[in-house]
Amino acid sequence: MKLPFHKILSPFLKPYFRHTRLFCQHPTFSASILYTYFYGVLGLIISIHDLKKHFGEIQVDGKLSLNFRDAMIVHDIKVIVSSIGLVQYVCLLMGCFTENPGLLLPHLAGQLIAVSLKIANVFLFLKQMKLRSFGILGNKLTAIFVMAFNWLQEFCVFRQYLCICDL
16 A cells, blocks of 8 residues: 555655664654554544634624624634644544554644744744743743654654555
């Protein structure tokens, strides 16, 4: 069975297959599967809660003012983001449960994009940084560290389920 996008993923993954095995054998990543299950269930619960919260957020009263339209756009974006998170966490859990590395790809890609955007946000924040902003910078760096750690744990699960024949 070939991975989706195997022609794109193979040149990046195949040359480093042995190096990633050594990296994922580090004791920090020894419980990657259990961590990913916990992380996936927690993310699924939060996504379901957010989706339920956003569905009951705005009451329609029949007025179509500019503020109402803006509020509806923000509401719709929140619902879309929560739905995408729900799909990503379901794919993550199903990928772990069925040991199918292809189902881990949506969440891996989404988290990689999120981490990249957070890092870009920090660089933009550094440009406008003032002395009082060190606390905010610390919070942003902590969030980036946790997201990157989660991504690495998930990547090690992906690597463990990946067979050389998938590439």
